[in-house]
Amino acid sequence: MIIEIGHYALILALATAIIVSLVPLIGAxxxxxxxxDVGPIGSVVLFALVAFSFGVLTYAxxxxxxxxKNVWENSHSLMPLIYKYSGVWGNHEGSMMLWLLxxxxxxxxxxxxxxxxxxxxxxxxxxxxxxISVAFLLFILLTSNxxxxxxxxxAEGKDLNPILQDIGLAIHPPLLYLGYVGFSVxxxxxxxxxxxxxxxxxxxxxxxPWALAAWTxxxxxxxxxxxxxxxxxxxxxxxxxxxxxNASFMPWLAGTALLHSALVMEKREALKIWTVLLAILTFSLxxxxxxxxxxxxxxxxHAFASDPSRGVFILCILLLFIGGALSLFAFRAPRLTAGxxxxxxxxxxxxxxxxxxxxxACGTVLTGTLYPLVLETITGDKxxxxxxxxxxxxxxxxxxxxxxxxxxxxxxxxxxxxxGALQRLYVVAALAFVAAVLFFYLQHGxxxxxxxxxxxxxxxxxxxxxDLWYRAGVGKQPLGIAWRRLxxxxxxxxxxALAHAGLGISVLGIVAVSTFQTEHVLQMKxxxxxxxxxxxxxxxxxxxxxxxxxxxxxxxxxxARGGVDVADVWSAKRIYTAGQMPTTEAGILTFGPSQLYxxxxxxxxxxxxxxxxxxxxxxxxxxxxxxxxxxGGFVSLSDRRLRVGAPxxxxxxxxxxxxxxx
Amino acid sequence: MTRKQKRLAVIGGGMSFIVxxxxxxxxxFSNSVAYxxxxxxxxxxxxxxxxxxxxxxxxxxxxxxxxAGSTVRFAVTDASGDLVHVRFTGIxxxxxxxxxxxxxxxxxxxxxxxxxxxxVLAKHDEKYMPKDVADRLKQQGLWKDEQAAK
Numbered sequence: 067m068i069i070e071i072g073h074y075a076l077i078l079a080l081a082t083a084i085i086v087s088l089v090p091l092i093g094a095x096x097x098x099x100x101x102x103d104v105g106p107i108g109s110v111v112l113f114a115l116v117a118f119s120f121g122v123l124t125y126a127x128x129x130x131x132x133x134x135k136n137v138w139e140n141s142h143s144l145m146p147l148i149y150k151y152s153g154v155w156g157n158h159e160g161s162m163m164l165w166l167l168x169x170x171x172x173x174x175x176x177x178x179x180x181x182x183x184x185x186x187x188x189x190x191x192x193x194x195x196x197x198i199s200v201a202f203l204l205f206i207l208l209t210s211n212x213x214x215x216x217x218x219x220x221a222e223g224k225d226l227n228p229i230l231q232d233i234g235l236a237i238h239p240p241l242l243y244l245g246y247v248g249f250s251v252x253x254x255x256x257x258x259x260x261x262x263x264x265x266x267x268x269x270x271x272x273x274x275p276w277a278l279a280a281w282t283x284x285x286x287x288x289x290x291x292x293x294x295x296x297x298x299x300x301x302x303x304x305x306x307x308x309x310x311x312n313a314s315f316m317p318w319l320a321g322t323a324l325l326h327s328a329l330v331m332e333k334r335e336a337l338k339i340w341t342v343l344l345a346i347l348t349f350s351l352x353x354x355x356x357x358x359x360x361x362x363x364x365x366x367x368h369a370f371a372s373d374p375s376r377g378v379f380i381l382c383i384l385l386l387f388i389g390g391a392l393s394l395f396a397f398r399a400p401r402l403t404a405g406x407x408x409x410x411x412x413x414x415x416x417x418x419x420x421x422x423x424x425x426x427a428c429g430t431v432l433t434g435t436l437y438p439l440v441l442e443t444i445t446g447d448k449x450x451x452x453x454x455x456x457x458x459x460x461x462x463x464x465x466x467x468x469x470x471x472x473x474x475x476x477x478x479x480x481x482x483x484x485x486g487a488l489q490r491l492y493v494v495a496a497l498a499f500v501a502a503v504l505f506f507y508l509q510h511g512x513x514x515x516x517x518x519x520x521x522x523x524x525x526x527x528x529x530x531x532x533d534l535w536y537r538a539g540v541g542k543q544p545l546g547i548a549w550r551r552l553x554x555x556x557x558x559x560x561x562x563a564l565a566h567a568g569l570g571i572s573v574l575g576i577v578a579v580s581t582f583q584t585e586h587v588l589q590m591k592x593x594x595x596x597x598x599x600x601x602x603x604x605x606x607x608x609x610x611x612x613x614x615x616x617x618x619x620x621x622x623x624x625x626a627r628g629g630v631d632v633a634d635v636w637s638a639k640r641i642y643t644a645g646q647m648p649t650t651e652a653g654i655l656t657f658g659p660s661q662l663y664x665x666x667x668x669x670x671x672x673x674x675x676x677x678x679x680x681x682x683x684x685x686x687x688x689x690x691x692x693x694x695x696x697x698g699g700f701v702s703l704s705d706r707r708l709r710v711g712a713p714x715x716x717x718x719x720x721x722x723x724x725x726x727x728x
Numbered sequence: 729m730t731r732k733q734k735r736l737a738v739i740g741g742g743m744s745f746i747v748x749x750x751x752x753x754x755x756x757f758s759n760s761v762a763y764x765x766x767x768x769x770x771x772x773x774x775x776x777x778x779x780x781x782x783x784x785x786x787x788x789x790x791x792x793x794x795x796a797g798s799t800v801r802f803a804v805t806d807a808s809g810d811l812v813h814v815r816f817t818g819i820x821x822x823x824x825x826x827x828x829x830x831x832x833x834x835x836x837x838x839x840x841x842x843x844x845x846x847x848v849l850a851k852h853d854e855k856y857m858p859k860d861v862a863d864r865l866k867q868q869g870l871w872k873d874e875q876a877a878k
Contacts, residue, residue: 300819410738422742426749433753448764450782450833455760459752587798587818639822648822667819668794676798678819 069134072122073213079115079170080203082108087196090189094262102185105192106177112199113174120154120167123212127154133219136160136212142225142644144615152236153226158360158376159212164239165356166202168247172276173199176251183272190258191251198250201383209376225615225644234294238287242314245284246352249321251276253349256342257391260398270332270341275703277328277345281321282699288314289692300650300665302585302680304688307456312435313355319428320348323421330417334479336408339399340421346395350388351428357384358435409481416474423467430459468522468573471566472529475559476536494532498524519577526570530563561702568694575659575687584681587667591674599662599681602626608675616642618651621666621675625655637664637677659686762833768808777838783812783845784831792826804830804843816845824848 086108093101123136128150132138140157141150149156155164173195180188206212255273259265291314296304305311324344331341357380408414434451441447472494502521537559538552586598592607606622618640625633637653653664660683667676764782765775775781788803788811799817814832824830834845 300822410734415738418738422745426746430749430753437757448782450762450764451757452760452762452833455756458756458760459749462752463749589798650822665819667798670794670798676819678798 068122069126069131069213069215072119072126073211075115075119075122076203076207076213079112079119080200080207082112082115083196083199083203086112087193087200089193091193091261094186094189094193097186099185102189105189106180109170109173109177109192109195112196113170116163116167116170120163123160123163124151124154127151127160130223131219132221132223133215133217134212135214135216138216138220138223140226141223142615143222144644145226145231146614148233148236149226149231152233153230155239156226156230156235159206159210161239162202162206162210162360163212165243165247166199166206168240168243169195169199169202169250172248172251176254176276180272186262187255187258187269187272190261191254194254194257194261195250198254198387201386205376205379205383209379223644225642228616228640228642228647228649229298231615231642232294232298234290234298238290238294241283241290242287245280245282245287245321246314246317246355248276248280248283249317249324249345249349249352252280252324252345253387253391256345257394259342260391260394263398263401265338265342265402267332267335270328273345274325274328274332277321277324277348278699278703281318281325282696282703284314284318284321285692285696285699288318289689289696293689297652297654298649300652302652302663302665302678302682304579304685307434307453309435310355310359312431312456313351313358316428316431316435317348317351317355319424319431320344320351323424323428324348326417326420326424330414334408334414336414337418337421339402342399342402343395344421344425346388346391350384350391351432353384353387357381408479411477412481413474413477413479416470416477419470420467420474423463427460427463427467430463431456434459465522468526468569471526471569472532475533475562475566494528495525498528516577516581519581520574523570523572523574523577526573527567528570530567530570533566534559534563557705558702561698561700561705564698564701565695566698568691568696568698570691571687571694572689572691575684575689575691578684578687579682582683583685586679588677588679589670589674590677591672594674596677596679598679599660599683600627601632601657601662601681603662603664603679605675605677611638613640615644616640619666621653621664621677623653623664625662635662635664637666639666656686659684659690661685764831766806767804767810767812768806770812771808771810775836777836777840780833780835782831782833783814783843784829785812787824787826787828787830789826801842802826804832812843813841814843814845816848818846818848820848 086105089108090102090105093099093104125131126134126137127141128147130137130141130143130150132141136157136159140160141153145153153160155161173192176188176191176195180191183191252273255269255276259269288311291311292304295306296302324341327337327341327344330337357377360376360380434455438449438451441449499521501524502517505520534552534555537555538548540548540552542548543551584599586596588596590596590605592605595602595604597603602625604624604626606624608619608621611618611620618638620636620638623635623637624631625635633655635653635655638651640649640651641647642649650665655662655664660681663680663682665678665680667678669675760780762780762782764784766783766785770783783804785804785806788805791801791803791805793801798819799815800820801813801815803811803813805811814834816832816834831849832843832845833847833849834843836842837844
């Protein structure tokens with residue numbers, strides 16, 4: 067009975083979404099307050115209904131109600147409780163419900179926090195959000211209903227895919243969706259502005275917090291997904307340029323560009339049309355990512371059972387929203403007036419270069435991802451575009467960005483002084499380079515590109531420090547005053563510095579791992595010893611073990627350094643009883659920022675076992691850098707200026723604070 | 729510089745970056761794209777040694793030989809009955825089994841008809857059949873419904 071109520075709530079949500087998608091829009095045209103008021107109320111009601119429906123589905127999973135087809139297919143009564151919760155979105159229907167839930171959440175947040183938005187803009191934004199809700203509600207109800215019943219109810223479920231039985235499933239999808247779907251708010255703001263045919267710096271002020279929040283969550287979501295793939299799949303890799311990874315990475319690139327162009331628009335009223343276009347493109351890429359992952363055109367760990375009707379449906383949603391928004395853009399953009407002028411060498415100029423590089427790099431990723439699909443449709447040839455393509459194009463294109471990032475914040479708005487910025491940074495650049503060369507010699511050997519990569523990474527980190535350093539005027543002012551100036555800097559300045567430093571840390575990790583990692587594949591018998599990364603591994607033998615819903619063969623390794631045992635690790639091959647599906651559970655040991663990664667293969671004929679051992683130096687920097695970036699996002703988000711709903715402070719212009727301290 | 733010249737310089741700079749990117753993409757495509765083959769294709773149309781390809785098909789029954797070290801030999805076959813021997817050093821994916829679909833990536837070394845694979849694509853779960861292989865098996869009439877339903 068409760069299941070049917072959940073289903074019914076979803077249908078009511080559709081009705082509500084249809085009302086919200088029309089009434090406030092008409093109200094905004096007629097400037098009818100009562101009609102516009104439907105927007106906020108309707109959005110909150112919509113969220114409540116979707117949340118209730120989602121709660122019902124969760125309940126069905128938690129109590130293992132196998133009369134619900136979705137639960138039967140993706141759950142098992144013996145599964146640990148946490149996976150029963152996270153298993154709700156570990157399948158196609160449930161993950162679409164999560165998508166919808168977060169979409170409704172963002173609409174409700176706009177309704178609640180958007181009190182200081184102009185009434186007509188708010189009404190339009192909420193209507194556009196509701197259009198997206200309608201599309202996805204229809205998709206769920208017509209093609210992916212999670213509430214379908216089975217009669218008679220089976221006694222036991224088919225179990226969740228073992229790879230998904232991990233804490234990663236509880237964290238990665240919600241974070242990723244908060245990012246993906248968060249950009250829907252920027253999209254709705256862009257479309258609403260185009261409908262009104264009016265846009266100004268205030269628009270960018272309202273959009274930026276949403277873009278920043280979405281970007282922050284997307285950063286965390288991608289980093290979490292990468293770490294999960296790294297430790298769960300047992301291949302030792304952390305990024306495969308898999309189309310599904312690219313699907314989440316492209317909105318991130320476009321979203322990063324959006325954050326920066328919205329900054330220019332907010333401060334200088336320039337790049338208006340471009341910012342609106344980016345807002346549309348970013349969410350379009352999110353939608354496309356959803357299409358690629360959910361339609362079954364790709365096979366990957368994310369492609370749950372696919373059904374052609376779903377692919378066609380999502381493709382229609384995709385074409386409707388992207389095509390519609392871009393047509394509206396083409397129709398209305400010429401009406402938007404161009405804004406402030408600036409010299410090529412200025413903060414704006416640097417941000418334009420940032421946007422150029424990010425969007426072009428995003429374009430190459432898009433090309434590499436879609437080209438095999440397009441080629442197969444047209445000629446029938448099956449090809450694969452692998453990591454070498456992406457490393458070459460994306461890597462080379464992004465390299466200049468890494469070098470210019472530290473200059474950006476040091477340039478003045480409107481007309482900057484490159485020489486001045488260069489002077490401020492040459493000490494930093496020299497330091498970074500010396501440190502990189504030192505690092506290089508310490509690790510003996512490696513190609514020149516890696517030295518340059520390490521230098522770029524260190525330059526980013528030190529450049530971020532230098533940015534704060536000069537703003538505070540350390541060296542020029544007495545220490546006390548410099549400290550007070552540092553404390554007086556807006557939080558967004560710290561956010562910028564943290565995000566840029568985080569990027570540097572990630573670059574360091576990526577370059578260090580790809581250059582200095584070592585990999586051994588060998589056969590080991592009990593008692594045998596091997597070396598990796600300066601440590602000695604001793605294989606102590608295998609043992610059988612049983613978990614709640616699996617059995618495993620575990621290999622035990624003792625790790626020693628200089629003859630002294632320092633750690634030990636288990637690495638296992640698991641078989642999940644319900645699906646008889648084997649998985650590899652890698653043994654991972656962390657030493658500072660580096661890791662030793664031990665993965666088991668098959669037993670050999672003469673009683674040994676194949677073991678694959680990686681030494682991954684500084685690998686944790688990759689995700690650590692992403693965490694620092696996301697932390698920068700949160701710090702920036704807590705800036706009073708950006709706080710949604712904070713009273714506007716017109717009296718005190720912020721411009722002087724943002725100027726580099728001279 | 730006049731404003732017009734400045735603008736031209738900016739637009740020129742942007743365009744040249746985009747052109748460079750396009751050239752780079754085209755160059756990378758010509759170098760790093762691997763075509764997909766099945767044993768039957770190779771019998772009628774062999775690829776020159778050193779060319780990177782993807783080889784897909786079914787793992788031949790009884791063909792898997794694990795040596796003493798970490799090198800594994802197996803055969804990839806398809807409905808035509810053609811067969812390609814594959815050598816792979818490393819750890820096979822969890823779901824690698826005889827009679828199941830597989831996709832390998834690598835090259836033929838010159839003077840050898842053994843395919844040296846550096847990658848054997850992992851299947852993520854029981855339901856998953858490499859899509860390229862599934863499409864071709866359907867064409868060849870070798871597709872069994874229980875494979876799809878599993």
